[in-house]
Amino acid sequence: xxxxxxxxxxxxxxxxxxxxxxxxxxxxxxxxxxxxxxxxxxxxxxxxxxxxxxxxxxxxxxxxxxxxxxxxxxxxxxxxxxxxxxxxxxxxxxxxxxxxxxxxxxxxxxxxxxxxxxxxxxxxxxxxxxxxxxxxxxxxxxxxxxxxxxxxxxxxxxxxxxxxxxxxxxxxxxxxxxxxxxxxxxxxxxxxxxxxxxxxxxxxxxxxxxxxxxxxxxxxxxxxxxxxxxxxxxxxxxxxxxxxxxxxxxxxxxxxxxxxxxxxxxxxxxxxxxxxxxxxxxxxxxxxxxxxxxxxxxxxxxxxxxxxxxxxxxxxxxxxxxxxxxxxxxxxxxxxxxxxxxxxxxxxxxxxxxxxxxxxxxxxxxxxxxxxxxxxxxxxxxxxxxxxxxxxxxxxxxxxxxxxxxxxxxxxxxxxxxxxxxxxxxxxxxxxxxxxxxxxxxxxxxxxxxxxxxxxxxxxxxxxxxxxxxxxxxxxxxxxxxxxxxxxx
Amino acid sequence: xxxxxxxxxxxxxxxxxxxxxxxxxxxxxxxxxxxxxxxxxxxxxxxxxxxxxxxxxxxxxxxxxxxxxxxxxxxxxxxxxxxxxxxxxxxxxxxxxxxxxxxxxxxxxxxxxxxxxxxxxxxxxxxxxxxxxxxxxxxxxxxxxxxxxxxxxxxxxxxxxxxxxxxxxxxxxxxxxxxxxxxxxxxxxxxxxxxxxxxxxxxxxxxxxxxxxxxxxxxxxxxxxxxxxxxxxxxxxxxxxxxxxxxxxxxxxxxxxxxxxxxxxxxxxxxxxxxxxxxxxxxxxxxxxxxxxxxxxxxxxxxxxxxxxxxxxxxxxxxxxxxxxxxxxxxxxxxxxxxxxxxxxxxxxxxxxxxxxxxxxxxxxxxxxxxxxxxxxxxxxxxxxxxxxxxxxxxxxxxxxxxxxxxxxxxxxxxxxxxxxxxxxxxxxxxxxxxxxxxxxxxxxxxxxxxxxxxxxxxxxxxxxxxxxxxxxxxxxxxxxxxxxxx
Numbered sequence: 001x002x003x004x005x006x007x008x009x010x011x012x013x014x015x016x017x018x019x020x021x022x023x024x025x026x027x028x029x030x031x032x033x034x035x036x037x038x039x040x041x042x043x044x045x046x047x048x049x050x051x052x053x054x055x056x057x058x059x060x061x062x063x064x065x066x067x068x069x070x071x072x073x074x075x076x077x078x079x080x081x082x083x084x085x086x087x088x089x090x091x092x093x094x095x096x097x098x099x100x101x102x103x104x105x106x107x108x109x110x111x112x113x114x115x116x117x118x119x120x121x122x123x124x125x126x127x128x129x130x131x132x133x134x135x136x137x138x139x140x141x142x143x144x145x146x147x148x149x150x151x152x153x154x155x156x157x158x159x160x161x162x163x164x165x166x167x168x169x170x171x172x173x174x175x176x177x178x179x180x181x182x183x184x185x186x187x188x189x190x191x192x193x194x195x196x197x198x199x200x201x202x203x204x205x206x207x208x209x210x211x212x213x214x215x216x217x218x219x220x221x222x223x224x225x226x227x228x229x230x231x232x233x234x235x236x237x238x239x240x241x242x243x244x245x246x247x248x249x250x251x252x253x254x255x256x257x258x259x260x261x262x263x264x265x266x267x268x269x270x271x272x273x274x275x276x277x278x279x280x281x282x283x284x285x286x287x288x289x290x291x292x293x294x295x296x297x298x299x300x301x302x303x304x305x306x307x308x309x310x311x312x313x314x315x316x317x318x319x320x321x322x323x324x325x326x327x328x329x330x331x332x333x334x335x336x337x338x339x340x341x342x343x344x345x346x347x348x349x350x351x352x353x354x355x356x357x358x359x360x361x362x363x364x365x366x367x368x369x370x371x372x373x374x375x376x377x378x379x380x381x382x383x384x385x386x387x388x389x390x391x392x393x394x395x396x397x398x399x400x401x402x403x404x405x406x407x408x409x410x411x412x413x414x415x416x417x418x419x420x421x422x423x424x425x426x427x428x429x430x431x432x433x434x435x436x437x438x439x440x441x442x443x444x445x446x447x448x449x450x451x452x453x454x455x456x457x458x459x460x461x462x463x464x465x466x467x468x469x470x471x472x473x474x475x476x477x478x479x480x481x482x483x484x485x486x487x488x489x
Numbered sequence: 490x491x492x493x494x495x496x497x498x499x500x501x502x503x504x505x506x507x508x509x510x511x512x513x514x515x516x517x518x519x520x521x522x523x524x525x526x527x528x529x530x531x532x533x534x535x536x537x538x539x540x541x542x543x544x545x546x547x548x549x550x551x552x553x554x555x556x557x558x559x560x561x562x563x564x565x566x567x568x569x570x571x572x573x574x575x576x577x578x579x580x581x582x583x584x585x586x587x588x589x590x591x592x593x594x595x596x597x598x599x600x601x602x603x604x605x606x607x608x609x610x611x612x613x614x615x616x617x618x619x620x621x622x623x624x625x626x627x628x629x630x631x632x633x634x635x636x637x638x639x640x641x642x643x644x645x646x647x648x649x650x651x652x653x654x655x656x657x658x659x660x661x662x663x664x665x666x667x668x669x670x671x672x673x674x675x676x677x678x679x680x681x682x683x684x685x686x687x688x689x690x691x692x693x694x695x696x697x698x699x700x701x702x703x704x705x706x707x708x709x710x711x712x713x714x715x716x717x718x719x720x721x722x723x724x725x726x727x728x729x730x731x732x733x734x735x736x737x738x739x740x741x742x743x744x745x746x747x748x749x750x751x752x753x754x755x756x757x758x759x760x761x762x763x764x765x766x767x768x769x770x771x772x773x774x775x776x777x778x779x780x781x782x783x784x785x786x787x788x789x790x791x792x793x794x795x796x797x798x799x800x801x802x803x804x805x806x807x808x809x810x811x812x813x814x815x816x817x818x819x820x821x822x823x824x825x826x827x828x829x830x831x832x833x834x835x836x837x838x839x840x841x842x843x844x845x846x847x848x849x850x851x852x853x854x855x856x857x858x859x860x861x862x863x864x865x866x867x868x869x870x871x872x873x874x875x876x877x878x879x880x881x882x883x884x885x886x887x888x889x890x891x892x893x894x895x896x897x898x899x900x901x902x903x904x905x906x907x908x909x910x911x912x913x914x915x916x917x918x919x920x921x922x923x924x925x926x927x928x929x930x931x932x933x934x935x936x937x938x939x940x941x942x943x944x945x946x947x948x949x950x951x952x953x954x955x956x957x958x959x960x961x962x963x964x965x966x967x968x969x970x971x972x973x974x975x976x
Binding site: 321378381382383384385390392393394396397398399400401404407408411412414415417418419422426430431432464465466467470 | 555556557558563625628629631632633636643646651655658659662663666667668670671673674675677678700
């Protein structure tokens with residue numbers, strides 16, 4: 001039997017959470033959480049290092065019967081698409097611990113337990129090859145996230161947590177119905193690969209497509225089911241926002257890639273115009289909302305809606321460049337927006353305000369902070385040379401090939417992005433120092449810099465040399481395209 | 490001829506980038522810090538010059554670094570067109586670096602470290618753009634140039650500075666994040682590459698004429714640095730920057746980057762054949778003719794000397810584009826060498842405006858009565874450079890305008906010959922009054938004790954005026970390069 005690397009990755013954070021329960025001192029809690037997440041990250045790198053990029057087959061697979069009577073197995077494995085997000089999740093694991101080091105002022109132990117539980121479940125989602133197992137991880141994720149927002153959030157945390165819970169639960173219920181239909185129509189198995197190989201009638205595909213659409217659209221989130229996101233982001237503690245942006249928002253898009261496209265290829269092709277229009281709507285509407293924000297965190301939250309519009313646009317362009325761009329953009333959005341939320345958190349810790357109008361001239365007080373903020377701002381607006389530009393270029397290239405009008409509207413969204421991001425940066429970083437005496441603004445310390453640096457490296461690495469990253473997903477994307485277009489012929 | 494592989498194109502970029510780093514590190518040691526820029530400029534000029542023989546002989550010097558996307562590399566290549574831009578930028582950086590020291594010290598400007606660091610980075614970006622071997626690499630340097638010049642525009646950090654710099658960024662970023670982005674995505678989708686191809690990358694692509702036309706105009710307006718109307722308004726706004734910035738960046742590096750990109754698109758993305766086939770050449774020629782005339786009329790109405798110079802730049806940039814899009818070999822040569830001719834003369838004019846400002850604090854032409862008596866070298870150089878802008882022999886401007894005029898005739902487009910001649914009259918109408926006021930109006934003569942030449946400022950501007958004449962007499966180097974592009 002092969003070494004169960006993926007199980008280790010999934011369960012080490014869970015085991016860490018259990019260990020934390022027995023610790024009393026906050027310092028020990030922090031360092032243990034950090035140790036666990038760093039170990040998990042190293043294992044994720046080991047998976048990436050051992051990953052064979054020449055095949056679309058699932059790798060590092062593990063298979064154990066779980067409830068044989070119902071055809072449920074404990075099956076894990078990663079392909080080129082999921083392995084990228086295993087890496088991203090593991091990376092943000094320790095970054096979130098560092099981001100919460102002093103920002104969490106009460107119940108440190110309980111917070112770190114929630115954080116580790118969250119990480120285990122998210123990794124489980126990306127590794128699961130059994131639909132039932134997937135659903136368990138997917139649903140269970142809601143609980144620690146609800147707790148993180150509801151307990152450690154801002155003043156409106158209860159409302160925000162409840163809204164988050166309701167929206168995603170509503171989506172999940174439809175997903176559950178879809179899962180059951182799939183189980184019955186697909187011949188009584190929960191094996192994702194076996195279900196993918198099924199050739200379902202178009203009518204069934206259509207119904208399932210819309211059930212999945214609503215479930216995943218809430219998570220992405222797509223307009224008009226996005227309204228939980230700004231509330232959740234604004235109220236969540238920094239680490240919560242980072243997880244939301246970097247990983248949770250990817251779940252919806254991952255759902256489209258893992259279920260909608262390969263299992264429902266004909267429906268995906270048939271309804272792709274609708275998806276393209278919805279994506280373009282999200283790009284522009286999210287951008288306009290971001291333009292109107294004074295709250296820094298809300299601005300980044302709305303920008304996420306716009307950027308995730310690019311992701312779904314790329315995916316439903318249903319061509320090679322679009323899909324590769326969409327998936328790369330999922331990764332990029334995770335890195336960049338995760339970093340931006342980290343930066344919002346850092347400045348909030350120092351100034352206790354998130355109002356852009358109250359900042360100004362931070363360049364003078366915190367040059368290192370503002371320099372890195374510039375990098376991530378430029379990355380978010382997809383300046384050539386940064387990670388997002390590669391993704392954006394591929395998505396637009398694919399988008400134009402699918403539909404010129406939709407591509408043109410998406411370009412408008414890119415323009416909006418430049419407007420609100422550059423405007424934000426100017427108001428926050430340049431000009432005379434405004435906060436002055438009211439609060440002590442100091443530059444980033446070593447701990448914060450440690451969290452920032454790997455993200456900065458990824459921004460430039462993907463921006464200038466995306467080949468290794470595209471290489472990882474390439475085989476799987478090509479296979480996915482075969483499944484989609486093979487099915488529709 | 491086989492391309493020569495060498496690290497020198499990268500070295501030219503690196504020397505300026507490292508200079509910026511050195512400036513930052515030497516923040517508190519002003520003399521050392523100020524010495525960095527001229528030294529780096531000379532090193533860069535030497536590196537660029539070392540590649541000249543190969544390029545003049547019809548070869549290229551290239552460095553392919555790595556693949557960014559399928560069909561898109563990060564690669565540098567010094568070819569004839571790139572050498573024109575790189576030679577001009579690096580040569581004038583040497584002069585401007587010295588001028589900047591004189592100017593910034595004399596006015597005791599704040600944030601000098603930021604100023605010199607951004608200045609050096611701008612040059613790295615400009616030369617990187619000159620040597621970019623494909624559109625992707627070019628656009629990276631193009632955007633870096635927009636960003637690092639932004640702090641130079643808001644340098645004074647006053648109300649005027651913030652408004653001007655905001656307009657600057659809105660125009661440049663707005664254009665590149667909308668139409669330019671669309672053009673890049675469409676080109677990549679159609680051609681699967683962003684390489685510069687002799688004869689045109691898109692020439693062999695199967696695409697509809699309307700789509701190609703849209704892509705072309707997306708490029709033309711997307712490269713807003715070329716300041717083709719209506720994308721010109723950022724340039725007068727950028728004049729709030731300190732004068733050395735207006736001189737080297739907003740008369741040479743930044744704006745030339747814009748027209749350079751347009752030339753790359755015309756020559757190597759579309760190619761003469763496709764341009765002709767779609768009728769794009771003549772359409773663009775009318776568009777830029779409007780810019781040439783309209784900007785000259787604007788210039789006539791401006792009393793602020795730098796504003797007048799800015800509108801003159803808008804007008805002159807369109808000469809370069811006009812030469813390229815007439816698509817006749819002689820006109821193309823004229824357009825390309827006008828890059829150099831305009832650079833030498835316009836930097837002189839800006840240097841003079843800065844010299845006047847340093848010496849007397851005056852910006853408006855109407856207040857400069859008699860200043861020629863106090864600043865004879867400055868105003869003498871101003872006169873020489875004005876002649877070059879108008880196109881009088883034996884100055885650089887004469888050579889390029891001669892080729893442009895001849896090219897219009899060769900292309901059989903007499904309308905553009907008239908445009909060139911009329912605009913030359915307009916040039917005379919807005920430049921010569923400055924010299925007249927400075928030398929012959931004496932009602933408000935300043936005392937020589939307070940208004941006098943500042944050596945570190947005056948020597949560079951005399952040098953560039955001399956360059957304007959020298960290029961008029963010995964245009965061989967730039968002509969040879971331009972012919973290398975057209976060949």
